[in-house]
Amino acid sequence: MIREHLTDLSAGEPHFRWRGREATRLEGFSDAVFGFAITLLILLLDPPKNSRDLIWQMLSFPIPFAVCFALLASVWYSHNAFFRRYGLSDPWTVFLNTILLFFVLFILYPLKFVFTALVSDLFRRWGITIEGTTLDTDSAHQLAMILDDATPLLSAFGLAYAGVSLVYLLLYAHAWRLRERLGLDAAERHVTKGTMISHTGDCAVAFLSIALAVFGHVALAVYCYLLLFPSRRAARAWTRRRMPAPAPA
Amino acid sequence: MSRVEALSDGVFAFALTLLIVSLEVPKNSSELLRVIMGFPAFAACFAILVHLWYSHHRFYRRYALSDPVTVALNSALLFLVLFFVYPLKFLFTMLVGFALLRFGILSGEEARDYGREIESMIVPRDAKPLMLVYSAGYLGVSLVFALLYARAWRRREALELDARERHVTRAEIVAHGADGGVAVLSLALAIAGHVAAAGWCYFLLGPIRTLLGVLRARRMPPPEGAVAGGSLS
Numbered sequence: 001m002i003r004e005h006l007t008d009l010s011a012g013e014p015h016f017r018w019r020g021r022e023a024t025r026l027e028g029f030s031d032a033v034f035g036f037a038i039t040l041l042i043l044l045l046d047p048p049k050n051s052r053d054l055i056w057q058m059l060s061f062p063i064p065f066a067v068c069f070a071l072l073a074s075v076w077y078s079h080n081a082f083f084r085r086y087g088l089s090d091p092w093t094v095f096l097n098t099i100l101l102f103f104v105l106f107i108l109y110p111l112k113f114v115f116t117a118l119v120s121d122l123f124r125r126w127g128i129t130i131e132g133t134t135l136d137t138d139s140a141h142q143l144a145m146i147l148d149d150a151t152p153l154l155s156a157f158g159l160a161y162a163g164v165s166l167v168y169l170l171l172y173a174h175a176w177r178l179r180e181r182l183g184l185d186a187a188e189r190h191v192t193k194g195t196m197i198s199h200t201g202d203c204a205v206a207f208l209s210i211a212l213a214v215f216g217h218v219a220l221a222v223y224c225y226l227l228l229f230p231s232r233r234a235a236r237a238w239t240r241r242r243m244p245a246p247a248p249a
Numbered sequence: 250m251s252r253v254e255a256l257s258d259g260v261f262a263f264a265l266t267l268l269i270v271s272l273e274v275p276k277n278s279s280e281l282l283r284v285i286m287g288f289p290a291f292a293a294c295f296a297i298l299v300h301l302w303y304s305h306h307r308f309y310r311r312y313a314l315s316d317p318v319t320v321a322l323n324s325a326l327l328f329l330v331l332f333f334v335y336p337l338k339f340l341f342t343m344l345v346g347f348a349l350l351r352f353g354i355l356s357g358e359e360a361r362d363y364g365r366e367i368e369s370m371i372v373p374r375d376a377k378p379l380m381l382v383y384s385a386g387y388l389g390v391s392l393v394f395a396l397l398y399a400r401a402w403r404r405r406e407a408l409e410l411d412a413r414e415r416h417v418t419r420a421e422i423v424a425h426g427a428d429g430g431v432a433v434l435s436l437a438l439a440i441a442g443h444v445a446a447a448g449w450c451y452f453l454l455g456p457i458r459t460l461l462g463v464l465r466a467r468r469m470p471p472p473e474g475a476v477a478g479g480s481l482s
Contacts, residue, residue: 023252031252035259042267042331048339051375058336058382065332073324080252
């Protein structure tokens, strides 16, 4: 019983043997980029000069920050899963990883703008104001401008997110091509397919959001990302339901 | 080292750097003096972040967990750390500023300028909501650590923890729970309107931690070998 749990702990997933035992330099490098990307979210704020600024930041910032943080954390989690599962570091993987990091850094600025604008818009609608803060002055004006012209921002964000999903799709397709050489068993091949379906769903959601933004449905284009939850859930459910029975030992 | 640790180290390192990035490079001697006066605040924030990093480091060295729940808790911790970088810097700049003025370290025009700057940092009616947010943040950090150790405790069989390791794990849950208790006390004081007391109550952390440390050392089970020998004699 204890042994079983131990292999479970060191080898990660119930249906997947981890071939990448140790993190490679490629992953160390990527982690530095992910870490810096997450920290950049804070750097987009100005250090507060007085308590009014600080209170405004504390009210308006946590929600957009949490959403952006969760999104980056989820991209990182997929990254870790891919490298743990297949332990690949051939030139094509390195190349795709570089493209991925590019999109991760690229996603930041529109991401932060979109969510800050969204929260400020909600605050304005609900009548939450804090006198004497930056909200009353230039930043309200700036936000109004962002909201009036959100299409390019949302499209940029959508493209970057579609790019991230597409790169994961290509990475998994690469692992799929190497399935014989990696010695993937039936369950592992099935999980590989299931993950590809999940990333295809992400990609489709991003393109749907771009389409909505281009046709002027700005709010719908933002809330469309909520579709990520049911789409991922469906992919997970499909993977679980169709899981091949373990081969007799 | 797992990738969870690599990512977290990156975030901690950048969080430390953020403390400095938010300073401007001084252009003349009076600006330099101002930067030097900011050093105690920088040191305090630095110490807090390093202390958190060390707790984090110790947890991962001890149990090497990287299951989805641990990763989620770890993300919550990183979120809190990053979110509180600027607010902590703000808090300590203000506290150090008041202390410097109170003890008359500056004099003449310098003191007047600096005093005006520090005074302008806080509007009195903001003190209570800020205190609430700081205490909520500290409660969050303590809870995350308590939950991380609770996670290790739940997997104690799989991790094959021995009697001493189990004792240490339990003691950590209690210690981080006690930290959270102090934060709850501070929240209650702030809600009741005793904002200054809500701040001072963090000085309870010292004696409470010392007491828990002593209890933990006293109740530590003897090493495995010694148990057998002890029960024989």
